[in-house]
Amino acid sequence: MRWWWWIPLMLFAGFLGVAAYQLTQPKDDFVPSAMVGKPLPAFELPAAADGMSGVSTADFQDGKPRLLNIWASWCLPCIAEAPQLEQLKQDGAEIVGIAIRDRPEDVAAFLARHGNPYTRIGADDLSQVQLAIGSSGVPETFVIDGKGVIRYQHIGDIRAEHVPILLEKLREAGE
Amino acid sequence: MIAELGLAALWLAAALAALQLYAGTMALRPGGEGVAALVRPAAVVQGIACAFAFLMLLWLFAITDLSVKLVAANSHSAKPMIFKLAGAWGNHEGSMLLWVAVMALSGALIALVERRLPEKTMLATLAAQAFVGLGFYAFLIASSNPFERLPQPAVEGLGLNPLLQDIGLAFHPPTLYFGYVGLSVAFSFAVGALLTRQVTPEFARVMRPWVLGAWVFLTLGITAGSYWAYYELGWGGWWFWDPVENASLMPWLAATALLHSASVLAARDALRAWTIMLGVVAFSMSMVGTFLVRSGILTSVHAFAVDPERGSFILVLLTLYIGGALALFALRAGTVSEGQRFAVTSREGALVFNNVMLSAILGIVLLGTLYPLLTEAFGVRVSVGPPYFNPVGAIFAIPMLLVMAVGPLLRWRRDSIGRIQRPLILIGAIILAALVAVLALGEMSVLPLLGLAIAVGLAVASFLPLRGRRLTRVPLAVWGMVLAHFGLAVALFGMASESAFSKERLAAVAIGETAQVGPWEVTLSEVLPAAGPNWTAIEGHLLASYADGNPIELDPQSRSFWAPLQETTESALATRWNGQLYAVVGSEAGAGRWQLRLWWKPFVTFIWYGGMLVALGGALALIGRVIDDLRRRAVLARIARRRSEEAV
Numbered sequence: 001m002r003w004w005w006w007i008p009l010m011l012f013a014g015f016l017g018v019a020a021y022q023l024t025q026p027k028d029d030f031v032p033s034a035m036v037g038k039p040l041p042a043f044e045l046p047a048a049a050d051g052m053s054g055v056s057t058a059d060f061q062d063g064k065p066r067l068l069n070i071w072a073s074w075c076l077p078c079i080a081e082a083p084q085l086e087q088l089k090q091d092g093a094e095i096v097g098i099a100i101r102d103r104p105e106d107v108a109a110f111l112a113r114h115g116n117p118y119t120r121i122g123a124d125d126l127s128q129v130q131l132a133i134g135s136s137g138v139p140e141t142f143v144i145d146g147k148g149v150i151r152y153q154h155i156g157d158i159r160a161e162h163v164p165i166l167l168e169k170l171r172e173a174g175e
Numbered sequence: 176m177i178a179e180l181g182l183a184a185l186w187l188a189a190a191l192a193a194l195q196l197y198a199g200t201m202a203l204r205p206g207g208e209g210v211a212a213l214v215r216p217a218a219v220v221q222g223i224a225c226a227f228a229f230l231m232l233l234w235l236f237a238i239t240d241l242s243v244k245l246v247a248a249n250s251h252s253a254k255p256m257i258f259k260l261a262g263a264w265g266n267h268e269g270s271m272l273l274w275v276a277v278m279a280l281s282g283a284l285i286a287l288v289e290r291r292l293p294e295k296t297m298l299a300t301l302a303a304q305a306f307v308g309l310g311f312y313a314f315l316i317a318s319s320n321p322f323e324r325l326p327q328p329a330v331e332g333l334g335l336n337p338l339l340q341d342i343g344l345a346f347h348p349p350t351l352y353f354g355y356v357g358l359s360v361a362f363s364f365a366v367g368a369l370l371t372r373q374v375t376p377e378f379a380r381v382m383r384p385w386v387l388g389a390w391v392f393l394t395l396g397i398t399a400g401s402y403w404a405y406y407e408l409g410w411g412g413w414w415f416w417d418p419v420e421n422a423s424l425m426p427w428l429a430a431t432a433l434l435h436s437a438s439v440l441a442a443r444d445a446l447r448a449w450t451i452m453l454g455v456v457a458f459s460m461s462m463v464g465t466f467l468v469r470s471g472i473l474t475s476v477h478a479f480a481v482d483p484e485r486g487s488f489i490l491v492l493l494t495l496y497i498g499g500a501l502a503l504f505a506l507r508a509g510t511v512s513e514g515q516r517f518a519v520t521s522r523e524g525a526l527v528f529n530n531v532m533l534s535a536i537l538g539i540v541l542l543g544t545l546y547p548l549l550t551e552a553f554g555v556r557v558s559v560g561p562p563y564f565n566p567v568g569a570i571f572a573i574p575m576l577l578v579m580a581v582g583p584l585l586r587w588r589r590d591s592i593g594r595i596q597r598p599l600i601l602i603g604a605i606i607l608a609a610l611v612a613v614l615a616l617g618e619m620s621v622l623p624l625l626g627l628a629i630a631v632g633l634a635v636a637s638f639l640p641l642r643g644r645r646l647t648r649v650p651l652a653v654w655g656m657v658l659a660h661f662g663l664a665v666a667l668f669g670m671a672s673e674s675a676f677s678k679e680r681l682a683a684v685a686i687g688e689t690a691q692v693g694p695w696e697v698t699l700s701e702v703l704p705a706a707g708p709n710w711t712a713i714e715g716h717l718l719a720s721y722a723d724g725n726p727i728e729l730d731p732q733s734r735s736f737w738a739p740l741q742e743t744t745e746s747a748l749a750t751r752w753n754g755q756l757y758a759v760v761g762s763e764a765g766a767g768r769w770q771l772r773l774w775w776k777p778f779v780t781f782i783w784y785g786g787m788l789v790a791l792g793g794a795l796a797l798i799g800r801v802i803d804d805l806r807r808r809a810v811l812a813r814i815a816r817r818r819s820e821e822a823v
Contacts, residue, residue: 008456008501019472022472023490
């Protein structure tokens with residue numbers, strides 16, 4: 001028996017080792033925004049529903065830190081995070097929303113059913129603002145400081161354990 | 176009831192596979208002849224039961240039975256019938272069932288008709304086939320049951336990914352599965368031959384049609400997949416070195432090598448261990464590819480239900496099949512006696528050289544595909560793309576293509592360069608002339624330049640094996656080789672031309688304005704809304720004229736699907752014999768202007784025509800081999816009859 005007959009098996013064992021290791025690793029699919037630490041891009045969005053105001057970059061430059069929540073009425077995780085947004089609002093956070101590719105009547109129905117934690121909601125019908133601030137999905141939440149600089153990005157729905165983190169980031173942004 | 180019938184048939188097939196494995200293994204032992212008679216019938220009934228299970232799944236999708244989880248998750252009552260049916264295999268569970276059904280049917284076919292090999296080798300082969308099948312049955316039943324019911328029937332299905340709602344794509348994955356299944360049969364033959372140490376030319380002849388069939392399907396699958404990516408994704412490219420594409424390319428490379436080494440084994444009784452090795456590797460590559468894609472450890476543009484649990488399951492199967500086969504190979508390869516020897520300058524020599532080159536390219540693609548996985552283990556994220564694959568692959572592809580032009584002219588066993596001097600000079604002169612001619616057209620990078628020149632030389636060289644022969648008496652298999660080699664030259668020409676001569680234009684045009692790309696003038700005449708059964712779109716109406724000729728109308732769309740919500744581009748193509756105009760309409764660019772993306776791609780269609788020619792060549796060779804086999808059977812039957820008559 002010659003040793004080189006075993007080479008294929010050895011190579012395969014190496015592959016198995018790497019593959020098995022990778023399978024046990026948590027898969028990190030999040031795409032962090034390169035915009036964190038940079039000012040918001042200039043934009044001006046019309047209101048996403050009747051009776052709400054639209055959103056523009058100028059709204060973030062009055063010295064008060066805010067949360068910017070990217071969401072949509074058609075997005076299921078957005079329903080899941082609605083109670084946490086309500087909690088954040090009660091804890092004093094001001095939340096500005098941007099609705100992605102949505103219809104005014106759907107936005108209104110969503111707010112009626114799941115509550116309205118937003119002070120303003122802009123309609124981003126072509127995801128242009130979403131892409132410009134480096135968000136790759138819904139929901140995502142950004143912490144914007146009083147000068148309109150993006151300070152923190154939260155990807156995915158906000159769970160109960162994320163609420164204190166976001167409040168802390170908001171407090172840091174206000175310092 | 177239908178779902179339960181399907182599940183019952185699946186269980187029955189699994190049980191029969193277990194019986195087939197048990198009886199086949201027992202029959203290999205001394206004194207095990209008693210159970211040997213069970214193996215072939217078990218394989219046949221297993222094939223029927225499993226095919227029945229798949230038919231039941233098709234039925235469920237045809238009637239959109241929303242009480243079945245898989246139907247509810249992947250279909251929709253409003254979908255056209257053809258896409259409802261395609262939905263049956265357009266998902267993880269259904270595609271696995273299709274795969275295992277085709278595999279079981281192949282096993283049934285072998286069990287019914289294949290009598291050329293020693294019976295023990297056949298029993299070992301069928302046992303190996305059952306072993307592979309059993310893993311898939313366990314996978315289906317334990318973690319991917321396609322017949323699972325919902326506690327509450329759904330009100331409406333969740334639709335199919337709109338990108339996948341395309342007739343070409345509906346038939347693209349099954350084509351690849353047929354290829355993978357053919358390779359699994361070759362794998363089983365290799366394991367059977369190793370177990371009984373019967374690696375003979377007859378073994379290669381028995382295995383070859385399966386490899387040929389697999390190779391034809393893989394070629395078609397890759398060609399169709401590449402065209403689909405080209406016109407559906409709207410990026411104008413035809414190959415992206417995406418993990419899923421590589422997952423289909425790697426088995427193809429291995430199958431190509433296997434096909435040629437099996438030919439050497441069949442004709443000259445050489446390369447015994449190498450052919451066995453490739454038989455194991457070819458199927459391993461399709462399994463590794465499946466694992467990489469389905470486990471989600473590599474990211475890709477292709478939508479598959481990604482699930483680490485399923486990934487672990489496939490990894491276990493991989494370990495059992497490939498690890499087992501490679502261990503068996505390591506133990507037994509040394510005992511497979513050495514085959515015939517041959518000189519370096521011979522048909523075998525050329526085939527061995529190209530086998531090594533193909534294996535090297537396979538290794539390069541495998542390394543490039545796995546590299547992100549390797550570095551990620553050390554916390555570094557990289558992505559490997561064309562800057563690696565193209566030049567590194569070319570280092571081995573170019574010598575391979577040159578030898579491919581010459582190899583078929585060489586004689587088996589021993590030949591001299593002097594004998595084929597004249598055709599060699601001819602091929603060399605054509606390549607040189609093409610080089611000079613292309614250089615005269617203007618500057619270009621090295622790879623497209625070499626590609627164009629070699630393509631022209633190879634195209635001529637591929638017909639040289641026919642010189643001096645009566646064309647009516649040339650065997651089909653030789654025609655197949657000629658056509659396949661010519662097809663590769665055609666495809667190569669298309670690839671090189673696309674890369675060297677493509678013109679791109681991105682313009683924001685208002686209604687009535689004209690944009691120019693290459694020899695084309697494209698006028699945007701209007702933009703209108705359009706609607707389909709489950710989408711709305713903006714449709715651009717373009718008038719395109721080639722070199723001041725009559726204008727052709729093109730209607731590219733930007734579609735929005737609503738179930739689920741997604742945007743896709745439908746490119747519009749104007750095809751001429753010498754290339755394609757590729758138009759994509761984008762969003763409004765403000766002030767009444769629309770984004771228009773135009774490409775002029777000279778001879779790009781040759782890529783897919785070439786691919787089809789290659790597949791056609793493979794199909795011709797397959798038909799030729801099967802006809803030869805049937806003739807031989809008829810002769811043998813006649814001899815046997817005469818003998819029995821003489822005995823009387």
